[in-house]
Amino acid sequence: MALFESRGGSSAQLLDAELSGLDQLEMALPPRPSRLARVWAATWPKLTAVALALIIWQLVVWSGWKPEYALPGPRKVWDAFFENFDNNMSAAGTTLWRGVRGFLFALVIGTTIGALVARVRVLRAAFGSMITGLQTMPSVAWFPLAILLFRLDEGAIFFVVVLGAAPSIANGLISGIDHIPPILLRSGRVLGARGLTAFRLIILPAALPSFVAGLKQGWAFAWRSLLAGELIVTIAGKYSLGQQLDANRQLADSAGVIAVMIVILVIGIMIDSLLFGTAERTIRRRYGLVDTAT
Amino acid sequence: MALFESRGGSSAQLLDAELSGLDQLEMALPPRPSRLARVWAATWPKLTAVALALIIWQLVVWSGWKPEYALPGPRKVWDAFFENFDNNMSAAGTTLWRGVRGFLFALVIGTTIGALVARVRVLRAAFGSMITGLQTMPSVAWFPLAILLFRLDEGAIFFVVVLGAAPSIANGLISGIDHIPPILLRSGRVLGARGLTAFRLIILPAALPSFVAGLKQGWAFAWRSLLAGELIVTIAGKYSLGQQLDANRQLADSAGVIAVMIVILVIGIMIDSLLFGTAERTIRRRYGLVDTAT
Amino acid sequence: MTRASTAARREEPATESPRSGAGSLAAISLDAVTKVYGHAGNAVPALDRVSLEVEPGEFVCLLGASGCGKSTLLNLVAGLDRPTTGTVEVRGGRPTLMFQEAALFPWLTVRGNVDLALKLRKISRPHRRETVQALLEMVHLTGFEKKMPHELSGGMRQRVQLARALGQQAEILLMDEPFGSLDAMTRDVLHDELERLWRETGLTVLFVTHNVREAVRLGDRVVLLSSRPGRVVAEFPVEIDRPRRIESHSVADLAAQITGRLRDEVRRHGAV
Amino acid sequence: MTRASTAARREEPATESPRSGAGSLAAISLDAVTKVYGHAGNAVPALDRVSLEVEPGEFVCLLGASGCGKSTLLNLVAGLDRPTTGTVEVRGGRPTLMFQEAALFPWLTVRGNVDLALKLRKISRPHRRETVQALLEMVHLTGFEKKMPHELSGGMRQRVQLARALGQQAEILLMDEPFGSLDAMTRDVLHDELERLWRETGLTVLFVTHNVREAVRLGDRVVLLSSRPGRVVAEFPVEIDRPRRIESHSVADLAAQITGRLRDEVRRHGAV
């Protein structure tokens, strides 16, 4: 039987349409949602959650389940926070700076160790499990050693933070490397990537999505170790969140404790959503891991 | 031009060879390495590492860098361990049991929350970052609340352990789910998997490799929270590792502290190599993530 | 040309648009479907006003240059993606899609992968076992039931995927180059099997291939897509009696004719 | 038959085994290579005593049923895996392999993927830019430089992989069904390009395909593997003058002859 044209129109018509096709398409596109709309879409559920939490908290307090000195209400915590505003801010600054510094150093150490352990069979057999072992060691256990090595110094805190975060980062990298699809490694090998080049150009980027997840856990470890470590030694006039938390506890000031907790939580949320969240979204989009299916 | 047979021999010869081919192949196979050989291959690097660590440690002690009461040698720690053997063992038992119980509960909680947050867009926007925020909250911060809720009870420790591990497990699952290759999700959808079925049969197994890595981090968090908790909530008549660690610190007994640290390290290593390590290896082999390339 | 300006879900009631009047009972109907990937700045138009109808029980083959939007079209029909404009409607049953790329579940054995399709249809275990065995036999993979996907060759994986897709017993089967990595011999056998199944069950098939002879061997109709953005440029009804043989002259002749047209089309759009 | 009982690394000095005396200068030589996957219990024999030599500058095509061990053979030659017994030797340059499955790096754009091949050969940046552009043009992907692999169609990905493999300028090129998901038109053009490149640079090519015509169109020699375990069962020198056309009668005739033999082989081994 003879062939026939598409129902849409004759071939000639189609050719005409072709020229204007792309322009028309552009117009028909659903406009990219505005920046504001996207920020709002990401923000309102958070605000709602916070509002809900506050309401529930206030209701529990009003219910009189526990006396106010044991479970202070939002109002009291708010006051406590502002009463101590300067201290809290300078404490947050100090702690944040220590955390970032320790974390960055742990990143270097953890990545190096992770890479070596993941790729060198003997090292893996020797140290693979020890990394998790170190990870489970509570920070307090390191204090004596930290003081032994670094005296009563920022160095001691730094040491504890690095020991807290590095194993976690190393483990994250190892698991990331372990789960690289073998075809990518083979591809790299065929392209002639060896040793450090292979690590830098193939293995690390291939492990990146899991690695970032490991970094997040590493940050949490670093932060917790840090808050514990800040109790090793307090330098007069230099406030830190760990020290403030303890000072409030020592004073049995529940409102103060909760105020510091909220500061910690807010910092944690900010770092996650601004730093790790953004990194993860970018990586997922770039690597094509976003399921576009409706 | 005419076709010609393979150089190896005539077609008839080949046909003859064919029958015996498989048998011959079997014989030519490199025998699977014996169980003993495999265990040994996994063990000797560990033993070497331990031996090396011991030697270095002893050398540092002999060098007289620090007095023995500040940095006791292996011998003294060994004595301390055996002197306190019964306590250490019962402490390890108590702590391990608390850890396992808390971790299992955190597993349920963390998985549920992780699944919901990963798959429900609004929940993710609302709580996604809060999970990391909770993860960075040090265990000590939870104690006032824990005691408020559970008195000085196993319940308080349990609460803190769960709060330590669950966010980490949830985050591990979320990142595992985020990094599932979209083709598998689409495949599942085309097969008609929806809702909980899809989660159970497609999403969870697809996220499993990363999830196990998250579980490992969760275990580390659980364990650390637990040891911190045991310092604070001392329950009459029960020795625990956290309490032993603290008791030794109170007595300025460095050898005792190091003995407990070694117990913690050994437990961490055992759990990692026997539990998580085995799970990870099995999964990697099954999922075809082992690069067989030489 | 009537043009629905919003994307519509495929389960919507069949609104009788003027030009789809004749084909309102079509199993698959695309009406002026446009699909653009990305946003304004770097948008990639993949399909441009594609209108296509596939009758229930029809076997339609889709041909087109690499990157012209064939997979995109199947994704839209399978409901995995939404058209930018236009409507996609599927009637008379669930569609299933056999993907172009490897889509086996790496945590399941060959049997497990096929079995899952049946499990999700809630078929009882004993019945499943039998059916899975039959399906694997059909794709010549008896003996490989317990292998994991990564232990298979490329062609074997493709066959497992075929078995899994057939195991779903969906009423509408979308296939994206399903026999691309099979040798001629195996492919011929599978052609026969697919045709038998199609005849016996009244399946509707939309089949993407690069092999023009394969299209003529199998299809009731061959549809040609142009390139970037994809448009339906020609349709060829195949009126050769079945059973057909891929080596037969009638198949070769029509294939040559279609190839010629395809070449023109590809050349005209400057795609190659 | 002499049989080396241990696996040997491919860079070893060329030990003159009795039967490889004549081919001691072969670019690729496999001597009684056996490959078995897995261990005793559930071993899968993939290759059984395969001996094959490819001269420098030769274009050899490999044919065989799905799952007969073609990819395994290429992997061995590329040094990605070791033979269970027998020796694999490669002389006169590095081999490169274009994989059967998708093997693009998802974190790099199309350009980045091709560029990496050049970067790893330590070519300077300005020179690289030009070459990458030329390669992408050759595979008809100009305009897609900045796309990520997941934004490409199956055939486009395959072409990027081709560009990347060619960008390596290795002396030995192993190709595993490189044109499997391309339309006939695009494929023909790429055949011409590949042939030109091969002629101009003196490449040695080992080319796996399921398309017998393609094999005859391109190869100096066509090698037939049997199934499970793979063995070399026949070799066909192709003595048709170049340039050849895939539609030409001489190509079709030899292809038919080889197909016949392939069918016999496949049938005899009961693989289908």
Add this chain to the structure above:
Amino acid sequence: GAPAQGGDDGVTLRLGYFANVTHAPALVGIEAGIYEENLGDNVTLDTSTFTAGPQAVEAIFSDALDITYIGPNPAINAFAQSDGEAVRIISGAASGGAFFVVQPDIEKPKDLEGKTIATPQLGNTQDVALRNYLEDKSFETDPTGGGDVSIVPQDNAQTLELFTSGDIDGAWVPEPWATRLVDEGGGEILVDEADLWPDGRYVTTHIIVRTEFLEENPGVVKQFLEGHVAANRLIADDPAQAQELVGQAIDSITGKPIAPELVAASFESIEFTNDPIASSLRQSAKDAEAADLLDPVDLDGIYSLKLLNQVLKAAGEPTVKGK
């Protein structure tokens, strides 16, 4: 101040103390600049604050600290663990200030049957004192918290919370916690520990020095002790100013102000003294051994009071004894 003795040029003195009323001489001395004054220009004073004794001991062991104000138990432990090597007690600092506070429904010792009582730390002075007291009243106790009265050693802040919420029935704690238990927790004082000691005096805080530092820099230690004695004199002469200085110091270290009434109440029951009250330390150690909370320890040589006595003599104050 007096010039340092030979070899003491350019020495740094690393001093530790807690932000706690019982460490008032340190707080006052530092806040008022008394130490700097007495140490002179060639000695740099470097202070660190701790939240717990064991950490200070770790710091001393690690050569990270030279002198610290500390409670009796950590000092004993440091001495015992190092076989008498690491530390010496060079002066007393405070005495008294520990109370057994109970819920109002407990009126007499008999009512303690079956109750739960908190102490700051297993085996510390208050813990030992409580166990001794209970034994006196013929209650059974054991180190793991069993017996007729259950003893739960725990953090003082937590004790306050639990006492306030009624989860524990009493606590043997030092100031300012005793006052807080009374003021905020509505408790009543059942026993003033002073009543159990001869002259009502027992050591609460004293000063230890790293032995090596003492041997190498006796001049600096002496100068430091001059400062300490001066600080104690200030406390005795002008308690109001001392209390204010203590409040300021605690505020600046912790960033949290302490209620002046609390400081005042603590000053009531605590005696700040240069006397280490050696007899109470030895008695407490003996009691601890008896209660099986301490391995037998030989405390001979723990005191090194020669320098203190030189200082006291020069200042015309009574000297102290290490026996």
